[in-house]
Amino acid sequence: MSPRPTRTSPAHPELLLMLGSGLTVVLIVIIVAALLIREHASTLQAAKRSTTNIAQLINADVLRNVELYDLALKGLITATQREDLSQVAANIRHLVQFDLSMAAPFKGEVLLLDATGAVIADSSTLQPTPRNFANRDYFQVHAKDAQAGLFISRPFKIHCDCDQVWRIAFSRRVSGPNGEFAGVAVATMRLAYFDQLFSTLTIGNGSSVNLLNNKGILLAQQPLLERDMIDKDLSERPNFKRMLRDGSGSFQAISAISGKERLFTFTNVGELPLIVVVALPSEDVFAPWKRVALLTSGATGILCIGLLWLTWMLRRELRRRYRAERVLSEQAATDALTGLPNRRVLDERLRLEWDRAQRSTEPLTLLMIDVDHFKAFNDRHGHSGGDEALRTVAQVIGNNIRRPADLAARYGGEEFAVVLPDTDAKGAWLIAEHIRSSVEHLPRVAEDERPITVSIGMSTWDKRSRMSLEALMLSADQALYEAKHSGRNCIVDAAT
Numbered sequence: 001m002s003p004r005p006t007r008t009s010p011a012h013p014e015l016l017l018m019l020g021s022g023l024t025v026v027l028i029v030i031i032v033a034a035l036l037i038r039e040h041a042s043t044l045q046a047a048k049r050s051t052t053n054i055a056q057l058i059n060a061d062v063l064r065n066v067e068l069y070d071l072a073l074k075g076l077i078t079a080t081q082r083e084d085l086s087q088v089a090a091n092i093r094h095l096v097q098f099d100l101s102m103a104a105p106f107k108g109e110v111l112l113l114d115a116t117g118a119v120i121a122d123s124s125t126l127q128p129t130p131r132n133f134a135n136r137d138y139f140q141v142h143a144k145d146a147q148a149g150l151f152i153s154r155p156f157k158i159h160c161d162c163d164q165v166w167r168i169a170f171s172r173r174v175s176g177p178n179g180e181f182a183g184v185a186v187a188t189m190r191l192a193y194f195d196q197l198f199s200t201l202t203i204g205n206g207s208s209v210n211l212l213n214n215k216g217i218l219l220a221q222q223p224l225l226e227r228d229m230i231d232k233d234l235s236e237r238p239n240f241k242r243m244l245r246d247g248s249g250s251f252q253a254i255s256a257i258s259g260k261e262r263l264f265t266f267t268n269v270g271e272l273p274l275i276v277v278v279a280l281p282s283e284d285v286f287a288p289w290k291r292v293a294l295l296t297s298g299a300t301g302i303l304c305i306g307l308l309w310l311t312w313m314l315r316r317e318l319r320r321r322y323r324a325e326r327v328l329s330e331q332a333a334t335d336a337l338t339g340l341p342n343r344r345v346l347d348e349r350l351r352l353e354w355d356r357a358q359r360s361t362e363p364l365t366l367l368m369i370d371v372d373h374f375k376a377f378n379d380r381h382g383h384s385g386g387d388e389a390l391r392t393v394a395q396v397i398g399n400n401i402r403r404p405a406d407l408a409a410r411y412g413g414e415e416f417a418v419v420l421p422d423t424d425a426k427g428a429w430l431i432a433e434h435i436r437s438s439v440e441h442l443p444r445v446a447e448d449e450r451p452i453t454v455s456i457g458m459s460t461w462d463k464r465s466r467m468s469l470e471a472l473m474l475s476a477d478q479a480l481y482e483a484k485h486s487g488r489n490c491i492v493d494a495a496t
Contacts, residue, residue, distance in 0.1 A: 013318060014315055014318060014319070017311060017314065017315055017318070018311065018315065021307060021308060021311035024307060025304045025307060025308060028300060028303065028304060028307075029300065029304065032296060032297070032300045035296075036289075036292075036293050036296060036297075039289055039292065039293075040286070040289055040293075043285065043286060043288070043289040044263075044285070044286075047263055047280060047285045048250045048263070048265060051203075051250065051263065051265035051278040051280060052250070052265050052267075054201055054203060054209070054265075054278050055265050055266065055267045055276045055277075055278050056267065057201070058197065058198070058201070058209065058211075058276045058278075059267055059268075059269050059270070059276055061197055062194075062197075062211070062269050062272075062274065062276070063269050063270045063272065065105060065189075065193065066150075066152075066170065066269070066272060066274075068105075069101075069107075069170040069187045069189060070150050070170065070172075071100050072098075072100045072101035072110060072187050073110075073150070073170060073171070073172045073185045073186075073187055074100075074172065075097075075099065075100035075101070076097050076098065076100075076101070076110065076112060076121075076185045077172060077174050077185050079093075079096045079097040080097065080112060080121070080174060080185070081174075082096075085097075090126050091126060094121070094126050097112070097121055097123075098110055098121075098123040101123055101187060105189075105193055106189050106190040106192055106193035106196075107123075107187065107188075107189060107190075108158070108167050108187075108188030108189060108190055109122065109123060109124060109158075109186075109187075109188050110122075110123035110185075110186070110187040110188075111123070111128075111133075111185075111186050111187075112174070112183060112184075112185055112186075113133055113139060113174075113183045113184045113185075113186065114182070114183040115143075115181055115182055115183050116132070116134060117132045117133050117134025117135070117136075117139050117184075118130070118131070118132050118134075119131045119132070119133070120183070133186070136153065136156075136169070137153050137154060138151050138153045138169050138171035138184060138186055139171075139184050139186075141171075142171060142172070142173035142181070142184045143181055143184075145173075146173060146175070146179070146181070148173060149172070150170060150171075150172055150272070151170070151171045151172070152168060152169070152170055152213060152272065152273060152274065153168055153169040153170075153171065154168070154213075154217050154219075154231055155167065155168050155191060155217070155219055155230050155231040156168070156169070156231075158188075165190050165191065165192060166190070166191040166230055166231075167188045167189060167190055167191060168188070168189055168191060168219060169186050169187065169188045169189075170186070170187050170188075170189065171184050171185065171186040171187070172184070172185050191219065191220050191230070194211055194219070194220035194222070195220065195222055198220070198222030199222055203278065203280065205284070206280075206281040206284055207278070207279060207280045207281065207284070208221055208222065208223060208225055208278075208279045209221070209222050209276070209277070209278055209279075210276070210277040210278075210279065211274060211275070211276055211277075212234065212240070212274070212275045212277065213273050213274055213275070214244065214273040214274070214275065215233075215235060215273075216233055216234045216235025216236070216237075216240050216244075217231060217232070217233055217234075217235075218230060218231065218232045218234055219231075219274070225257045225258065226257060234256075237256050238253070238256075239253050239255070239256065239264060243264070243266045243275055243277065244275075246266075247267075247268055248266060248267040248268060249265075249266065250263060250264065250265040250266075251263075251264055252264070252282060255279065258281075260281060260282070260283070261281075261282040261283075262279045262280060262281055262282060263279070263280045263281075263282055263285050264277060264278075264279050265277070265278045265279075265280075266278070332344075333345045335394075335409075335410040337387055337390060337391065337410075338390055338391055338394035338410050339391070339394065340394050340397075340398065340408055340409050340410045340416070341407065341408075341409040341410075342409065342410060343409065343410070343411060343412060345407075345409060346407065346409035346411065346417055346419070349407045349409075349419055350366070350407075350417075350419050350469070350473075351469065353405070353407075353419055353421045354461075354469045354472075356421065357421065357461065360422075361462075361463040362421070362422045363422065363423060363424045363425075363460055363461060363462040363463075364419075364420070364421055364422075364423070364460070364461045364472070365419075365420040365423045365424070365425065365427075365428035365458060365459070365460040365461075366417065366418070366419060366420070366458065366459050366460075366472055366473060366476045367417065367418035367420065367428065367431070367432055367435075367456055367457070367458050367476065368411070368415065368416075368417055368456070368457045368458070368476045368477055368479070368480040369397065369415065369416040369417070369418065369435065369454050369455070369456050369480075370414060370415050370416075370454060370455050370456075370480055370484060371389070371390065371393055371414040371415075371452065371453075371454055372452075372453045372454060372455055372484070372488040372489060373450070373488070374386065374389075374390075374413075374414040377389060377445075377448075377450075377452070380448065381445060381448070385445060388445075389445065389452055390414060392442060392452070393416070393439055393442075393452065393454065394408075394410065394416065396435065396438045396439050396442065397416055397418065397435055399438070400431060400434045400435045400438060401418060401431075405421045405422070406418070406419065406420055406421070406423075407419040415480075417476075418431070418432075418435075423460075424460060424462065425458070425460040425493055425495060428458055428460060429458070429491065429493065432456045432458055432491045433491060435454065435456065436453070436454055436456055436489065436490070436491060439452055439453060439454045440452075440453050440489060453488060453489035454489070455480060455483040455484045455488045455489065455490060455491075455492075456480065456483060456490075456491045456492070457476050457477065457478065457479030457480025457481065457482065457483050457491075457492050457494065458476060458479055458491065458492070458493050458494065459472050459473075459475040459476035459479060459493075459494040459495070460493075460494075460495060475494035476494060478494060479492040479493060479494040480492070
């Protein structure tokens with residue numbers, strides 16, 4: 001059978017639809033991901049600002065109180081070095097020596113030690129209890145280093161009946177008239193000060209505030225993450241080494257104590273050898289962001305799935321519509337009786353092939369075919385027999401049209417037309433003869449003595465011809481007329 005008219009495939013619109021939908025989903029995901037990433041960064045920055053503010057508040061309070069202790073030590077050293085102080089009464093001398101130490105909060109003992117470490121003055125009594133602290137770190141540091149300045153000791157406990165709490169000591173060297181080592185002025189502070197200071201800050205559950213010296217010794221922690229954390233050496237831990245190297249800042253890292261990721265914000269306390277560290281669990285920092293991210297991701301996922309589902313439904317509807325249109329188009333372009341293309345398709349294809357032939361100068365042949373004595377056949381066998389004969393002839397014509405560009409169509413009534421592009425008169429004659437012979441040798445209908453035959457008229461245009469398309473059709477029709485009046489069951493070429 002000859003090829004059907006070309007129909008527009010739905011593949012291209014479907015591809016554009018799927019591509020557009022896919023790109024839209026990807027774009028939505030990218031935008032939402034970018035917003036969530038930006039929100040994640042904003043959450044982290046907000047947490048850093050919050051912890052930095054807390055660290056700075058602690059920094060300022062600790063620095064102010066350490067300065068009070070330092071003033072007390074300097075006042076004690078200055079009073080000790082006054083020569084006229086030995087002339088006054090013991091109670092007056094005691095008042096002058098320890099006057100400035102009264103303002104220091106959470107104050108423990110303020111002592112004056114001689115060059116051997118023995119206590120020679122005590123803020124708590126006019127007559128000091130005989131004690132020696134030559135084995136303490138603050139005494140040994142000043143005895144060895146004249147430039148030690150203000151020294152902050154490791155935490156320690158004073159074992160007595162009235163007090164078993166942790167303390168740290170602030171100390172300064174006392175020098176003699178010639179710069180020689182003359183003793184140490186030392187003031188102790190109860191670490192309850194840091195506990196009270198840290199407990200006033202709201203930093204959330206699982207968070208901690210820490211105070212370390214520059215040797216990695218933990219001086220205070222609120223709340224305590226482990227037992228016996230005070231006076232613990234953390235100097236070998238990577239997080240402390242980073243803090244010591246950077247001086248101040250924030251970073252996220254795994255905590256060696258909890259084993260979970262934390263946000264560490266740290267800063268030095270002025271010029272003192274102290275570091276304040278605020279540590280927040282990362283899961284707490286990003287908990288609000290995770291809730292928003294989960295909600296946003298869920299909504300975005302539902303939106304994208306809905307969009308893809310609607311796209312699939314639209315694609316299915318387009319396919320259904322295309323199939324319906326294709327059926328209607330085929331019905332409109334196909335002769336219902338014979339299944340061949342109808343007159344409308346013939347006219348369109350003939351015009352198309354004519355224009356192509358004009359450009360390529362290749363020959364174009366038109367065959368006009370008529371079933372001989374069809375009216376008499378129809379009278380003998382009825383309309384059903386006539387219809388069956390037309391279908392059989394159409395099938396024979398279609399079977400002899402092999403090339404994709406060739407077209408066989410029903411012209412009207414018992415007439416058919418065949419368009420043969422790129423076919424000269426000789427080639428067209430062979431095809432026409434095959435059609436004529438094949439029809440002639442069809443089985444006879446109901447023992448009819450007369451076989452079914454066809455008459456064929458043909459006309460060929462080539463580059464030497466000057467005829468128009470209308471002239472080509474007219475000459476083929478005239479050749480058919482001549483064939484019918486020349487005995488039928490024959491072929492007539494309009495050129496002969």
